Amino acid sequence: MKTVLIKTHEAWLEMLMAGFMSRTESKQILFDFSDILFRHFTWIEHELIEIGESYDYNRDNIPIKVSRLSDMLKAITARLLEIDLQLVGTPDRDLAARMSTDIAYMVDVLHGMNDEVVTAFNMERRLPNTELTEEATDALTLFLFDESYKEYELIMIYNYLKAHSDDAFLNRIFQILIDESFFHLKQFGEMMAKMGILAVPRVVMRELYEVEDVTAFLKAGIEEEIVAKEECKKLSDAVGRDSQSLAKFFDFINHQENYHIALMREALVHYEKAENG
Ligand SMILES: [Fe+2]
Numbered sequence: 001m002k003t004v005l006i007k008t009h010e011a012w013l014e015m016l017m018a019g020f021m022s023r024t025e026s027k028q029i030l031f032d033f034s035d036i037l038f039r040h041f042t043w044i045e046h047e048l049i050e051i052g053e054s055y056d057y058n059r060d061n062i063p064i065k066v067s068r069l070s071d072m073l074k075a076i077t078a079r080l081l082e083i084d085l086q087l088v089g090t091p092d093r094d095l096a097a098r099m100s101t102d103i104a105y106m107v108d109v110l111h112g113m114n115d116e117v118v119t120a121f122n123m124e125r126r127l128p129n130t131e132l133t134e135e136a137t138d139a140l141t142l143f144l145f146d147e148s149y150k151e152y153e154l155i156m157i158y159n160y161l162k163a164h165s166d167d168a169f170l171n172r173i174f175q176i177l178i179d180e181s182f183f184h185l186k187q188f189g190e191m192m193a194k195m196g197i198l199a200v201p202r203v204v205m206r207e208l209y210e211v212e213d214v215t216a217f218l219k220a221g222i223e224e225e226i227v228a229k230e231e232c233k234k235l236s237d238a239v240g241r242d243s244q245s246l247a248k249f250f251d252f253i254n255h256q257e258n259y260h261i262a263l264m265r266e267a268l269v270h271y272e273k274a275e276n277g
């Protein structure tokens, strides 16, 4: 079952990347499928925890540099069929059946999907209808690489914490932070694809999500959110002269981080209360 977890993790990211690559109506279908695969991932993880099997979020590197979408879709299909074969070992037969019927449908839809020329790796570093200076382009490039990884990292950490907690108060907060990070990751990934610099975030190190001291983790996390806000502000200033809409977008992202900080502070108070009494 550990293999199913790893392969589902890889298929989820591959499907998400394919969504970024597409520039047609297939995009939304690929995003929806990637959301389904993320849910499969969390359900398999729950199974592993139930049966007391150790696992981690390691995975292989995922090659995505294709020039045609159909090549990506073929790779995803092969991986989905591998997962399907591996499902025999899943003790929860209802879950296995659910995943299997989802996979059969997704494979069928991918098979019928129109091919597209992929420009997500052309390295042109230009956004449609936006003229950025060299300096602003560099700042944006750096930001997108750093922050897309960061959002993926946060999804994995909060997902891990949520999987190991049955505290409804905290899990509500963790789920909001997961959803929010997904939104940010999708926004940044879209921009990377448009700029021709799409890349899969690197693997998250085990020490980062196997959090031993949640209180310390939350405190550090709040500091990090404050840094993320500053990064957004800097970027908004850097691109502000060239593009009003881009500046507004990064201000919007910056303001969203305020609520993340507030939620993390709430979680912190809750933890400290639980620890003291
Ligand atoms: Fe964020």
Ligand SMILES: [Fe+2]
Binding pocket: 225, 228, 256, 257, 260
């Ligand atoms: Fe955040």
